[in-house]
Amino acid sequence: MAVCIAVIAKENYPLYIRSVPTQGELKFHYTVHTSLDVVEEKISGVGKALADQRELYLGLLYPTEDYKVYGYVTNSKVKFVIVVDSSNTSLRDNEIRSMFRKLHNSFTDVMCNPFYNPGDPIQSKAFDSIVSTMMVQAF
Amino acid sequence: MGYPNQPLTNESQSHILGLVTGSAPRPPADRPVLRHPDTSMDKQEAWSPPQSPGISPPRSPSAYRCYSYGAQRNGTDTLLAYEAKGPGLPGVPQENSSPSHYSLRLQPEQPVVTRVEVASVERVEVDYSDDPWRITEEQREYYTNQFRSLQPDLSALIMGTVAKNFFTKSKLPIPELSHIWELSDVDKDGALTFPEFCTAFHLIVARKNGYPLPETLPATLRPGFVEAGVLTAPPSEIIGSVDQQMTSRPGVTAKQEVRDESRKREFFLKRIPEPHEKPIQHISTLKPDSPQELDTNMKSRTRPRSYSSTSIDDAMKKVEEPPTPPPRPQKTHSRASSLDLNKLFQQSAQGAKSGWLPPPPALPPRPPATQIFSFLPGSEKSSQKAVQQPNFADFSKFRVEQESSVRGDLSTEDLTPPKSDSTVLHQGHAPQKPVRRKLHPESQSATPPLATPYSAATLTKSTQRPPPKQKREIQMAIRKNRETNAVLTRLNSELQQQLKVVHRERVTLESQLELLRPVASI
Numbered sequence: 245m246a247v248c249i250a251v252i253a254k255e256n257y258p259l260y261i262r263s264v265p266t267q268g269e270l271k272f273h274y275t276v277h278t279s280l281d282v283v284e285e286k287i288s289g290v291g292k293a294l295a296d297q298r299e300l301y302l303g304l305l306y307p308t309e310d311y312k313v314y315g316y317v318t319n320s321k322v323k324f325v326i327v328v329d330s331s332n333t334s335l336r337d338n339e340i341r342s343m344f345r346k347l348h349n350s351f352t353d354v355m356c357n358p359f360y361n362p363g364d365p366i367q368s369k370a371f372d373s374i375v376s377t378m379m380v381q382a383f
Numbered sequence: 384m385g386y387p388n389q390p391l392t393n394e395s396q397s398h399i400l401g402l403v404t405g406s407a408p409r410p411p412a413d414r415p416v417l418r419h420p421d422t423s424m425d426k427q428e429a430w431s432p433p434q435s436p437g438i439s440p441p442r443s444p445s446a447y448r449c450y451s452y453g454a455q456r457n458g459t460d461t462l463l464a465y466e467a468k469g470p471g472l473p474g475v476p477q478e479n480s481s482p483s484h485y486s487l488r489l490q491p492e493q494p495v496v497t498r499v500e501v502a503s504v505e506r507v508e509v510d511y512s513d514d515p516w517r518i519t520e521e522q523r524e525y526y527t528n529q530f531r532s533l534q535p536d537l538s539a540l541i542m543g544t545v546a547k548n549f550f551t552k553s554k555l556p557i558p559e560l561s562h563i564w565e566l567s568d569v570d571k572d573g574a575l576t577f578p579e580f581c582t583a584f585h586l587i588v589a590r591k592n593g594y595p596l597p598e599t600l601p602a603t604l605r606p607g608f609v610e611a612g613v614l615t616a617p618p619s620e621i622i623g624s625v626d627q628q629m630t631s632r633p634g635v636t637a638k639q640e641v642r643d644e645s646r647k648r649e650f651f652l653k654r655i656p657e658p659h660e661k662p663i664q665h666i667s668t669l670k671p672d673s674p675q676e677l678d679t680n681m682k683s684r685t686r687p688r689s690y691s692s693t694s695i696d697d698a699m700k701k702v703e704e705p706p707t708p709p710p711r712p713q714k715t716h717s718r719a720s721s722l723d724l725n726k727l728f729q730q731s732a733q734g735a736k737s738g739w740l741p742p743p744p745a746l747p748p749r750p751p752a753t754q755i756f757s758f759l760p761g762s763e764k765s766s767q768k769a770v771q772q773p774n775f776a777d778f779s780k781f782r783v784e785q786e787s788s789v790r791g792d793l794s795t796e797d798l799t800p801p802k803s804d805s806t807v808l809h810q811g812h813a814p815q816k817p818v819r820r821k822l823h824p825e826s827q828s829a830t831p832p833l834a835t836p837y838s839a840a841t842l843t844k845s846t847q848r849p850p851p852k853q854k855r856e857i858q859m860a861i862r863k864n865r866e867t868n869a870v871l872t873r874l875n876s877e878l879q880q881q882l883k884v885v886h887r888e889r890v891t892l893e894s895q896l897e898l899l900r901p902v903a904s905i
Contacts, residue, residue, distance in 0.1 A: 356573035358543030359550075359561035367558055369598060370565050 245335075245380040246343065247311060248272035248327035251351065253363060254320060256280055260366040263327070264380050276325045279305045279313045283323050286315070300348075301341055316344040324348070329380070343378050350374040516601035518585050526581040540574035546583070553587045559596060563587055566600045 248263035250272075263272040282305040302315035309330065316324040324347050328335055354360055354368045518526070527537070533549060534541050541549075550560050567583035568575060575583060582604045590596055 353565070353571045356543065356568065356571050357561050357564045358547035358573065359557050359564055367561070368565055369562060 246326045246328050246378050247380055248276065248325075249347070249375050249378060250276040250325045250327075251347070251366060252276070252280060252283075252323040252325065254322055255363075256323075259322070259364075260371070260375075262372075262375055262379070272327055275308075275311075275313060275327055279315060279325055280323065282306055282313075283315045283317060283325070287317055287321075301344055303337070314340050314344070316348070318348060318351075322351070324351075326378075346374055346378065516585070516589070516597070517603045518581055522585065522588070523581060526584045527577075529584065530577055530580050537577050540572070540576055541580055543573040543575075546575050546580070550583065550587060553591060555587060555590055559590060560587075562596055563590065566597070567604075569600070569605065 247266075248261070248269075250261040251259045253259045258273075258276070261273060261276060263269045283302060286302050286305075300316055300318060302317060305313040305315045305325075307313070307330065311327050311330050314326045314328070316326075318324075324344055326340065326343060326347075328340070350368075350371045351366075354366055354371050355362065357368070360366075360368070529549075530537060530541070533545055546564075547560075550563070551557075553560075555563075563583055563586045566586060567579045569579060570576075582600065585604060586596065
């Protein structure tokens, strides 16, 4: 269960960011923002190789004492960032991958909507619902 | 139906108003309550005054059942309404208690079964007629027409951009349209199949009538439901009552809304018989479908991109066209570049009336060869008149239309037959000349004689058409051929005269040139 989920556009501005409102959300926003540097580093490292050979799932970007940050990049340079609580050790890599896969699918659904202009903030209720299922079911 | 496209026209409005006035009983509540068909409900409850423009689709059902649409947004009202219904609606209070309006929508799927049972027990009337999320026959027909305007093939897909432009005309805010799209595009392929299109259109209609958009797609709007629940013979009374309701709705502003309501009615009607016939079965089948639908949405699906090649431009044009489609009834090929015998005869018949001579567009100058060329095919075709006579017989009624519409085409197209390049210029001039000359003959008295025989022929043809006998057809064909022969001979003579004139001019010009040449050389 994630604590914060964010979708970053290609130009590195957030299309969608949502976090569990326990702590200050600003903290998560900051974390996601700083994680973008790591994402860039990872994707630029494989830049010499063909883009399709690059793994979409970036894995653990960096851990902090409180939480871990995972990253995922699509072929259109849209980045998904998931922040999970470090105390939640039961989360395995496959689960994170599946979360990213679901995110990617629902993001594709949003993209398929002709009324959605790429670059707009994501306001899809379906997308929200999927994110909700992955967020920590607090309260 | 001649429903106009998104831009509501007066026609559609009047039509819709007519429908609305028809339904008497229901006080027009623009805010249809998202209630499930509550047959036990009586019309006692007045509807809250419509806050949203237009028509409340559920009106039709009200005829049957009195369910109150009143203040649908108002949970308390709904509670009261449902409670008043009394027995047999155990599920209703549950629905009403739902906090949000949207949730009302979702609930129907569950209590529907109970409701349907109760309703079926209590009444024979439509249970679902007032369900705003059911598409009525009329509505479906309307949606079908709209779909065809975008994509003639009902089994093909409408591209996302096409659908976007089309739905944007409904003047709904983009986020709502986006949400509607999300709900209706169940296979998430960025295009709409026909059921998806109906669903989307229906949701738009509902939204325009003030219904809040549901969070999830109602079971009745799922493509599977729609296709499965095809009514066979909805009770006529229900249909009648539905229509009445439709008409009684006042404040029909947007035609589209009215139409949509009528469409909804259709579906309501459709659904009505089903519930009565097999309410429980249907609902129960739907229920498993709905969770499956949700699951599919959740799962990762392949996104087939196999769109049929729809011409977006054509679709756009069709969408923007005025309500009535253009006079397609031109069974003749108005665009045929070659001489079409049908066209020829029709034109001749038409031309007779208006003095229009058959195409042989007059390509005076060089075109003589080309003209002959063009005539030859005509003659060849004339030899096949007998075969084509039935066409004439059939098309005589379209003569007038074709005359006016085809004339222009023929004049331009016949005048520019694909001939040798050298004659292109001449042909370019030729069209003008022949056209003008043709127009003159129209005004001249020479043509009237032709006109009369043509008109007579047409009249006779029209009269003779009813009994489709080959003999008469042949006679008609013969008459037509004679007429065309006369016309062609006259045209030929005129062209020959023009040819002579042009030759003379040419000779004079050449002589002048020769005279000037020695001067220039000097």
